[in-house]
């Protein structure tokens with residue numbers, strides 16, 4: 586088994602408030618600013634950690650959010 590395999594998860598199945606929070610509460614390494622917003626979110630599991638990957642709404646740089654709470 587490939588341990589580095591991404592397992593796709595359905596971001597859209599999260600509730601609206603949660604999705605909005607993930608899409609608004611961002612940190613962009615490129616802009617060096619918080620809460621620029623995220624577009625094109627994709628959620629996946631990798632090595633037992635959940636990630637939400639998207640693009641900065643301002644500059645298009647990839648934003649990766651690691652979900653550390655265990656509420657999934």
Ligand SMILES: [Zn+2]
Nearest residue numbers: 613616641644
């Ligand atoms: Zn940015």
